[in-house]
Amino acid sequence: MPAEADPAPFGRVAVLGLGLMGGSLARALSGLAEGPRVVGWSPEASERSAALASGAVAEAAPDAEGAAEGADLVVLATPLAAACALAGRVAGILADDALVTDLVSLKRPVFEAARAAGLAERWVGAHPMCGGAEAGFAAGRADLYEGARVWVAPGLSPGLAPEPSVVRVEAFWRSVGGKPARIDADAHDRLMVEVSHVPQLTANALARLLAEADVAEDSLGPGGRDMTRLAASTPTMWRDLLAHAPDTLPRRLRALAAHLGTLAEMVEARDADGLDAWMAGTRAWRSGL
Amino acid sequence: MPAEADPAPFGRVAVLGLGLMGGSLARALSGLAEGPRVVGWSPEASERSAALASGAVAEAAPDAEGAAEGADLVVLATPLAAACALAGRVAGILADDALVTDLVSLKRPVFEAARAAGLAERWVGAHPMCGGAEAGFAAGRADLYEGARVWVAPGLSPGLAPEPSVVRVEAFWRSVGGKPARIDADAHDRLMVEVSHVPQLTANALARLLAEADVAEDSLGPGGRDMTRLAASTPTMWRDLLAHAPDTLPRRLRALAAHLGTLAEMVEARDADGLDAWMAGTRAWRSGL
Numbered sequence: 001m002p003a004e005a006d007p008a009p010f011g012r013v014a015v016l017g018l019g020l021m022g023g024s025l026a027r028a029l030s031g032l033a034e035g036p037r038v039v040g041w042s043p044e045a046s047e048r049s050a051a052l053a054s055g056a057v058a059e060a061a062p063d064a065e066g067a068a069e070g071a072d073l074v075v076l077a078t079p080l081a082a083a084c085a086l087a088g089r090v091a092g093i094l095a096d097d098a099l100v101t102d103l104v105s106l107k108r109p110v111f112e113a114a115r116a117a118g119l120a121e122r123w124v125g126a127h128p129m130c131g132g133a134e135a136g137f138a139a140g141r142a143d144l145y146e147g148a149r150v151w152v153a154p155g156l157s158p159g160l161a162p163e164p165s166v167v168r169v170e171a172f173w174r175s176v177g178g179k180p181a182r183i184d185a186d187a188h189d190r191l192m193v194e195v196s197h198v199p200q201l202t203a204n205a206l207a208r209l210l211a212e213a214d215v216a217e218d219s220l221g222p223g224g225r226d227m228t229r230l231a232a233s234t235p236t237m238w239r240d241l242l243a244h245a246p247d248t249l250p251r252r253l254r255a256l257a258a259h260l261g262t263l264a265e266m267v268e269a270r271d272a273d274g275l276d277a278w279m280a281g282t283r284a285w286r287s288g289l
Numbered sequence: 290m291p292a293e294a295d296p297a298p299f300g301r302v303a304v305l306g307l308g309l310m311g312g313s314l315a316r317a318l319s320g321l322a323e324g325p326r327v328v329g330w331s332p333e334a335s336e337r338s339a340a341l342a343s344g345a346v347a348e349a350a351p352d353a354e355g356a357a358e359g360a361d362l363v364v365l366a367t368p369l370a371a372a373c374a375l376a377g378r379v380a381g382i383l384a385d386d387a388l389v390t391d392l393v394s395l396k397r398p399v400f401e402a403a404r405a406a407g408l409a410e411r412w413v414g415a416h417p418m419c420g421g422a423e424a425g426f427a428a429g430r431a432d433l434y435e436g437a438r439v440w441v442a443p444g445l446s447p448g449l450a451p452e453p454s455v456v457r458v459e460a461f462w463r464s465v466g467g468k469p470a471r472i473d474a475d476a477h478d479r480l481m482v483e484v485s486h487v488p489q490l491t492a493n494a495l496a497r498l499l500a501e502a503d504v505a506e507d508s509l510g511p512g513g514r515d516m517t518r519l520a521a522s523t524p525t526m527w528r529d530l531l532a533h534a535p536d537t538l539p540r541r542l543r544a545l546a547a548h549l550g551t552l553a554e555m556v557e558a559r560d561a562d563g564l565d566a567w568m569a570g571t572r573a574w575r576s577g578l
Contacts, residue, residue, distance in 0.1 A: 191504065196510065201556075206491055209483075209541065219480060220418075223522075224485060228571075239564070250553040256494055261546050263493065264542035267490075267531055275528070279522065279524035283520065285500040
């Protein structure tokens with residue numbers, strides 16, 4: 001890409017959703033030296049008050065429409081279904097040059113909602129690869145996005161957001177410490193099956209196996225804790241994601257099950273060399289070799 | 290248990306193996322106000338020098354026998370096969386009242402070696418549930434055992450170590466910050482299948498799945514990183530463990546594969562309520578509810 005002038009920063013950002021992700025984003029934006037005016041909204045009155053009291057937002061609007069009004073960037077920091085619903089609610093309110101971004105970890109369903117709301121070309125989707133086990137405003141922190149990969153997808157073709165808008169939203173994510181990386185929406189969603197959906201459900205399957213064996217959670221060592229941490233994820237967030245997961249997900253879960261079957265056979269056959277080769281291969285991959 | 294006088298501390302401890310586990314133990318012991326004299330040995334001359342230079346050991350012996358001579362506690366901080374081999378090497382050298390402990394994560398094979406070496410009643414096995422991704426003396430730290438559960442098993446019946454010896458070894462592990470918990474050797478090994486072997490092989494299976502899909506390791510978010518961290522474990526350590534794993538391991542791997550198959554069916558059927566119930570159950574377990 002040719003060098004170009006810094007894109008115009010946003011002057012007024014509406015953060016809809018003030019949980020872990022939105023609350024952290026509001027904190028980060030409000031902590032910037034020449035940051036935007038941050039207007040927040042959450043369906044929870046207590047989170048609106050907490051965000052206002054902490055200085056994470058300059059204003060807390062009583063409804064999403066009020067927050068979006070006059071914003072030049074609207075950030076939908078909610079789970080999938082809420083983001084799709086909010087797309088319809090704010091569509092009529094946005095100024096002509098306002099942009100929308102979101103943090104949903106599947107991009108196609110959100111872009112379909114954007115298209116239905118007539119917002120396709122003003123919507124630059126994002127997916128920051130960070131988070132935490134705890135939910136809610138109180139769990140947030142200003143540096144949550146620091147160093148996090150942020151996937152940025154310009155929408156679905158036809159109807160992609162124009163390049164200057166994408167560049168502007170990338171600069172926005174960079175301003176809070178994120179590392180934007182451009183990706184096609186469907187390629188993103190297929191990647192999420194691998195790096196997010198399958199690992200999540202694997203943690204759930206493993207946790208169920210251990211719970212059925214009456215293993216106490218405090219009998220876990222560091223490895224077992226790592227491998228089941230995701231089993232404490234909020235079911236409500238995953239409900240929508242799994243409902244909209246790419247069709248490849250069941251096939252990938254079965255492929256993983258087949259791999260476990262192969263490992264079971266090798267253990268049974270005391271095939272030390274086979275196990276060794278398998279582990280050496282995954283060690284090389286995981287160490288980034 | 291009735292209150293009793295503190296057991297006699299050990300005056301001279303031989304730590305055989307100066308990698309992550311043994312090196313950390315030596316550091317912790319040498320940092321104690323009235324700790325034992327620590328004699329170390331490693332097959333690696335470089336680790337012996339490093340341990341001596343850092344003050345983690347007061348003496349570094351050129352061979353295992355030399356380190357064990359005169360010790361009143363010998364700690365085998367090596368992988369399984371080496372611990373079994375060392376049992377035979379030090380058996381003839383130990384003073385009559387010297388005790389042995391080890392850190393191997395499977396207890397039956399080690400106790401069988403102890404029995405073969407004539408050391409059964411002087412051997413109190415241990416398994417500290419801590420560690421780290423990096424191996425070697427340099428990766429160690431004095432607080433590695435701080436707060437860690439340390440399983441303590443008195444051997445195999447007949448030939449269990451007498452109670453005062455067990456209590457003494459428990460006090461030893463407590464002195465470096467560990468939290469000893471008594472367990473039967475076979476119950477321990479079956480528990481390890483659940484909390485260690487199955488999670489380890491699951492990480493390997495998942496990592497292989499992702500590697501096959503050409504997913505770059507740096508595309509992982511925090512959850513995917515947690516779920517594949519163990520895939521970077523050292524194959525050599527696992528070689529012995531898997532060779533001696535309890536017979537239940539293949540069956541448990543297949544049970545996990547079946548759970549993944551069930552999840553695949555629910556995803557395919559868009560059974561949101563079924564997935565919700567599954568995730569709520571594992572969330573309750575993992576949160577210790």
